Amino acid sequence: MLLNAAAHLLPTDVSMEIMSIEGIPLYNADLDLPAAKQRPASVEHFRKMLTDADGIVIASPEYNYSIPGGLKNAIDWASRGEDSPLLRKPVAVIGATTGLWGTARMQVAFHNVFLFLDMKPVYKPEVLVAQAEKKFDAKGNLTDEMAKKLLRQKLEALKELIQLQTQAGDVLDTKVI
Ligand SMILES: Cc1cc2nc3c(=O)[nH]c(=O)nc-3n(C[C@H](O)[C@H](O)[C@H](O)COP(=O)(O)O)c2cc1C
Numbered sequence: 224m225l226l227n228a229a230a231h232l233l234p235t236d237v238s239m240e241i242m243s244i245e246g247i248p249l250y251n252a253d254l255d256l257p258a259a260k261q262r263p264a265s266v267e268h269f270r271k272m273l274t275d276a277d278g279i280v281i282a283s284p285e286y287n288y289s290i291p292g293g294l295k296n297a298i299d300w301a302s303r304g305e306d307s308p309l310l311r312k313p314v315a316v317i318g319a320t321t322g323l324w325g326t327a328r329m330q331v332a333f334h335n336v337f338l339f340l341d342m343k344p345v346y347k348p349e350v351l352v353a354q355a356e357k358k359f360d361a362k363g364n365l366t367d368e369m370a371k372k373l374l375r376q377k378l379e380a381l382k383e384l385i386q387l388q389t390q391a392g393d394v395l396d397t398k399v400i
Pocket of ligand 1: 284285286287288289319320321322323324325326
């Protein structure tokens with residue numbers, strides 16, 4: 224629901240494709256290159272989507288003060304190899320939880336991942352949707368004005384970082400997922 228809200232708050236000339244990590248198997252080096260000739264199809268698809276994107280928006284809940292295992296596993300699959308689509312990629316993490324801390328600890332847990340992969344995170348503003356059950360309506364629309372404002376600003380900051388990164392100044396086909 225938070226990603227859907229993001230899709231409605233995009234800066235001009237930015238498009239976004241939403242993808243799920245569902246179906247990605249547990250990381251297994253025997254199924255990864257160079258041991259295997261090709262990776263599992265769901266992993267190849269995931270990596271291709273990331274490769275095609277100029278930037279990444281990760282939306283997640285917080286599990287046990289950290290990154291949910293399934294999400295970390297997907298990131299691990301995308302992180303391997305010199306052709307990793309995560310290397311030096313601009314990224315923004317946003318989160319929603321029914322808890323009071325708005326996924327702050329999950330977002331902090333991403334710092335080390337970004338560090339190792341030399342990713343370019345947009346830390347500010349923080350999008351921490353706490354008590355999420357009160358911030359969306361029955362149809363799943365984000366109704367909290369502060370959260371919407373911060374989300375819009377975060378996406379603007381991601382776009383600016385992508386522009387800086389590409390140094391092209393031409394973001395007509397900027398795409399984030
Ligand atoms: C295994 C598990 C661990 C959780 N740990 C936390 C936590 O550390 N902090 C928090 O704010 N919420 C925690 N929650 C609550 C989730 O953030 C909340 O239920 C969220 O809406 C789950 O989203 P999901 O249904 O997309 O997994 C946890 C939920 C689960 C299932």
